[in-house]
Amino acid sequence: MSKKKDILRAATTLFALNGFRDTSITQVAQTIGVASATIFYHFKNKEELFMAILQEVREGIVRESQRYFQENEFETGIDMVEGAVSFYIYLAGIREEWFCLLHRHHSVKLAETNPLCRQYLEEIYNCLVDIFEIALRQGQKDGSVEGSLSPRKMAMLILTMVDGIVRLKTDNLYDAGALYNELILACRRMVANNRN
Amino acid sequence: MSKKKDILRAATTLFALNGFRDTSITQVAQTIGVASATIFYHFKNKEELFMAILQEVREGIVRESQRYFQENEFETGIDMVEGAVSFYIYLAGIREEWFCLLHRHHSVKLAETNPLCRQYLEEIYNCLVDIFEIALRQGQKDGSVEGSLSPRKMAMLILTMVDGIVRLKTDNLYDAGALYNELILACRRMVANNRN
DNA sequence: TTATATACTGATCAATTAGTCAGTTCGACT
DNA sequence: AGTCGAACTGACTAATTGATCAGTATATAA
Secondary structure, rough: OOOHHHHHHHHHHHHHHOOOOOOOOOHHHOOOOOOOOHHHHHHOOOHHHHHHHHHHHHHHHHHHHHHHHHHHOOOEEEEEEHEEEEEEHHHHOOOOHHHHHHOOOHHHHHHHHOHHHHHHHHHHHHHHHHHHHHHHHHEEEEEEEOOOOOOOHHHHHHHHHHHHHHHHHHHOOOOHHHHHHHHHHHHHHHHHHHOO | OOOOOHHHHHHHHHHHHOOOOOOHHHHHHHHHOOOOHHHHHHHHHHHHHHHHHHHHHHHHHHHHHHHHHOOOOOOOOOHHHHHHHHHHHHHHHHHHHHHHHHOHHHHHHHHHHHHHHHHHHHHHHHHHHHHHHHHHHHHHHHHOOOOOHHHHHHHHHHHHHHHHHHHHHOOOOOOOOHHHHHHHHHHHHHHOOOOO
């Protein structure tokens, strides 16, 4: 019967869609038909509401990435890279709010002064880079990925590219789907071992 | 003796650094020692101030990209791609405010309702994609770039990746310089014609 | 029934905000 | 000297904001 989950859900959507500063507590309260004081009953202030959301996002991303590793197996590392790209696009599709929220400047800005926020963001990005790095290391072991490349740095580059495509979609600037094939191709060309 | 340029300069920095919504007119006025009413004398409202800044950014980016094409010549298309990446990183380094501003959600959001804002953003991004696309087309002509790739789409992917690296730097998350060599390498591998 | 803690609310507040306006300063031209 | 317009300002306003608090409703346990 608690409205806490409702508040979190509505605030997540609104913060993701319009940003932290452009979303008032009143607006969050109104969308779920609750007094604004109710929000301050469950959360000390607006920033703590944001932090609670960020914590949920972190848990969600870590959980989903673990599930991805459990449920998928790939023959070669390079296939695993492709799978990782697919997974990222898929996750950003069904959990658009999470990625919108991470893309907002407020998260980055808050991390400068709020250590917990910084910690959450680092955990999230490490988790996301790892998805690609693990695939690349696997590929270097089985010979499908060029051995001279730095797995961590190439993983960051791929993440950067894939995340940029996701951004194009969430910002309604370009349809991510239209670039999907080229994205996969580009990643393969970037890291594949050409001797095979 | 007009304070208009001062206002534009201060507002550009503040909007880029803290965002549109988190920057008050009073704050802009105080940083240059001017009454806040002076800002409303030169600009109809806060949004028009923002639009004036965006117009300046557009002009700057178009101007700099034209200068880049005039002042540089490359032997092969693939070298031109590398030059384009270099140029982008360089420009984002000396005009960090421009790119910070473009990365802010407010620009994208405003474009949804303000046609002029949308037009400016489109012109900016077309100009930036073109830098890479022209290089790729050149490379397909001289055989240094794989001919089967779509120049426009590959240009968008490269832009996305390079811009993502710039973002890492402006967001103080990671040093762009540390990824520079890998970035160039990745771009070359992505589009190079392997038959040569 | 009574007690108690949790969930929730209406009324209210102090602070900040974008924006207005009447009036002042000042340099250029006649 | 006098006129005029552009640049600029101090004082103000109406609206919104995050946050507080005293008090109400409800359910569960003693």
